[in-house]
Amino acid sequence: DGGITQSPKYLFRKEGQNVTLSCEQNLNHDAMYWYRQDPGQGLRLIYYSQIVNDFQKGDIAEGYSVSREKKESFPLTVTSAQKNPTAFYLCASSIDGSGLGNEQFFGPGTRLTVL
Amino acid sequence: KQEVTQIPAALSVPEGENLVLNCSFTDSAIYNLQWFRQDPGKGLTSLLLIQSSQREQTSGRLNASLDKSSGRSTLYIAASQPGDSATYLCAVSHSSYKLIFGSGTRLLVRP
Numbered sequence: 001d002g003g004i005t006q007s008p009k010y011l012f013r014k015e016g017q018n019v020t021l022s023c024e025q026n027l028n029h030d031a032m033y034w035y036r037q038d039p040g041q042g043l044r045l046i047y048y049s050q051i052v053n054d055f056q057k058g059d060i061a062e063g064y065s066v067s068r069e070k071k072e073s074f075p076l077t078v079t080s081a082q083k084n085p086t087a088f089y090l091c092a093s094s095i096d097g098s099g100l101g102n103e104q105f106f107g108p109g110t111r112l113t114v115l
Numbered sequence: 116k117q118e119v120t121q122i123p124a125a126l127s128v129p130e131g132e133n134l135v136l137n138c139s140f141t142d143s144a145i146y147n148l149q150w151f152r153q154d155p156g157k158g159l160t161s162l163l164l165i166q167s168s169q170r171e172q173t174s175g176r177l178n179a180s181l182d183k184s185s186g187r188s189t190l191y192i193a194a195s196q197p198g199d200s201a202t203y204l205c206a207v208s209h210s211s212y213k214l215i216f217g218s219g220t221r222l223l224v225r226p
Binding site: 033040045050102111 | 160164
């Protein structure tokens with residue numbers, strides 16, 4: 001089955017901890033994205049990557065870091081510098097990030113809670 | 116700055132009713148507009164993608180229209196069913212990578 005997987009489904013973080021959310025896709029897409037969703041709100045872009053070994057900050061990158069060492073994988077680390085990390089995190093991908101009309105496809109999400 | 120607004124925030128209708136969800140955006144220079152469905156605690160499912168050069172797209176009981184000049188899109192759902200209950204999000208792309216999302220319309224279809 002082709003698609004996007006995210007793990008874990010639920011994640012709990014203690015104060016001062018860094019945690020890493022996994023995102024993997026087997027769609028052979030070049031572009032990948034991380035969004036954050038807070039209750040009753042739309043999604044906000046954290047980071048995106050248009051190609052392997054390259055990534056750019058989105059609107060709310062502070063307190064987050066990413067890597068893109070493989071085409072299939074785009075992990076997101078929530079660092080202790082992120083003061084309000086409790087949210088639903090969604091990973092997405094598209095065929096590429098350089099053309100027009102690229103449809104984005106989403107994974108099932110990870111719910112992060114700070115204890 | 117692009118802003119996307121969805122009205123109403125919530126909608127409750129009886130089964131079988133035809134309904135329209137609204138999405139408006141402030142900057143008409145968009146590449147495309149996508150409609151998504153989100154079930155509680157789940158990811159987003161892409162429903163329809165309308166390119167900036169298109170006026171509408173259809174998939175089954177769903178029809179989405181786009182009027183760039185007025186900054187509006189509508190999602191029409193025909194003969195609604197309880198299984199259509201979900202949150203519907205619209206998002207516009209005005210660069211090659213970035214989607215700007217509305218806050219969504221929470222739909223309940225009552226049996």
